Amino acid sequence: xxxxxxxxxLPLFDDLADPRVVARLAADAEEAGxxxxxxWDHLCWREPVRQVADSxxxxxxxxxxxxxxxxxxxxxxxxxxxPAKVARETATLDRLSDGRLTLGVGLGSDRFAGELxxxxxxxxxxxxxxxxxxxxxxxxxxxxxxxxxHRGEHYTVDDMTFLPRPVQRPGVxxxxxxxxxxxxPIRRAARLDGFFPVNxxxxxxxxxxxxxxTELRPGExxxxxxxxxxxxxxxxxxxxxxxxxxxxxxxxxxxxxDAVRGVLRDGPAA
Numbered sequence: 001x002x003x004x005x006x007x008x009x010l011p012l013f014d015d016l017a018d019p020r021v022v023a024r025l026a027a028d029a030e031e032a033g034x035x036x037x038x039x040w041d042h043l044c045w046r047e048p049v050r051q052v053a054d055s056x057x058x059x060x061x062x063x064x065x066x067x068x069x070x071x072x073x074x075x076x077x078x079x080x081x082x083p084a085k086v087a088r089e090t091a092t093l094d095r096l097s098d099g100r101l102t103l104g105v106g107l108g109s110d111r112f113a114g115e116l117x118x119x120x121x122x123x124x125x126x127x128x129x130x131x132x133x134x135x136x137x138x139x140x141x142x143x144x145x146x147x148x149x150h151r152g153e154h155y156t157v158d159d160m161t162f163l164p165r166p167v168q169r170p171g172v173x174x175x176x177x178x179x180x181x182x183x184x185p186i187r188r189a190a191r192l193d194g195f196f197p198v199n200x201x202x203x204x205x206x207x208x209x210x211x212x213x214t215e216l217r218p219g220e221x222x223x224x225x226x227x228x229x230x231x232x233x234x235x236x237x238x239x240x241x242x243x244x245x246x247x248x249x250x251x252x253x254x255x256x257x258d259a260v261r262g263v264l265r266d267g268p269a270a
Contacts, residue, residue: 004240006268007036008260009074009229009248012058015257017051023061025260030066034268037062038074038104038248044113049254056089063097070100074227074248075177075196077108079131080121084157086135087142091166099167102225103139104196106177106185107132129184130154136174136192143171175227180209190216194225194245203238210243232263 008029010016016025026037039062041055055073062071078086094101107128110116116123122131134152141148142162150157166172175194178185189195190213197209206228214221227246228239236247249263 004236004244004247005035005070006236006247006249007038007070007227008034008264009038009040009250010260011040011045011251011253011255012042012053012055013040013045013049014051014254016255016260017053019053019058019061021257022053022058023065025264026062026069026071027065028261029264030069032264032267034069034264036070036102036246036248037066038072038102041073041076041104042113043115043119045253046113056093059093059101060096063093063100066100067098068100070102071097072102073104074102074175075104075106075108077116077128078105078135079108079128080116080119081135083135083138083155084142084160084162087139087162090139090172091143091162091164094166094168094172095164101166101168102173102175102194104175104177105132105136106196106198133188136188139174140171173225175225180205186212187216189213193223194227196227196229198229200228203242206239206244207242232266 016022029037039055039058044052059071090103107125110123122128131154134154138150138155138157143166145163145165147159147161148157149159173193175196176185176189176192177196177198179199180197186209195213200206210226225245226243227248228244229248229250230236231250
């Protein structure tokens with residue numbers, strides 16, 4: 001069984017809305033033996049949260065402050081981003097970090113802060129799913145370094161080449177988020193490099209999802225990642241036994257900086 005790797009999973013709100021603070025946390029986490037630092041990707045959040053940092057700027061700060069940690073947005077709602085812009089951002093960030101970027105993707109939701117409806121984005125889940133899949137196809141083509149010719153229902157990229165390519169080949173690893181019992185997110189994740197189940201309540205749910213992924217990816221699970229978010233203090237071993245390869249230390253929105261530092265100091269094995 002592969003070693004269960006550990007990462008911080010930081011909501012970039014209030015105390016954590018300063019990219020310099022987040023970069024310092026990531027550097028301290030690297031020194032303390034953590035394996036990764038992932039960040040939430042949101043434009044706003046419900047009260048009492050008031051301050052929000054941009055995830056991509058924060059990730060650039062993390063990349064320059066660290067040498068080993070895997071990093072990335074966890075997760076980014078691609079339906080509210082232009083895929084050509086994301087192709088440039090991800091390639092640039094992967095090069096800045098010397099090939100340490102993981103891109104977490106999902107449908108996103110309007111229910112926490114109305115960030116989709118407030119900005120005129122698509123709120124229909126089915127259509128956002130179509131936009132997500134179309135964006136993923138564009139990203140894969142862009143990361144190849146070959147000219148991209150895409151005319152889809154939602155996006156057009158007409159004969160553009162995206163150079164330089166990411167350091168990682170064939171491209172940046174992509175983890176798809178989804179509820180573990182839903183078929184479509186698991187099928188999407190099976191085509192990618194990892195799965196991030198949300199609202200996971202029990203290791204048995206994870207084992208069921210891993211079983212479904214194994215059926216969809218026969219003989220191709222050795223390098224596949226399964227990431228689970230767990231509050232500090234929860235024993236990750238049952239989830240590792242169920243197939244998890246990453247444990248993301250989960251924090252509440254608006255968590256105080258001292259609380260994050262306490263978990264960081266306790267170390268990844270705590």
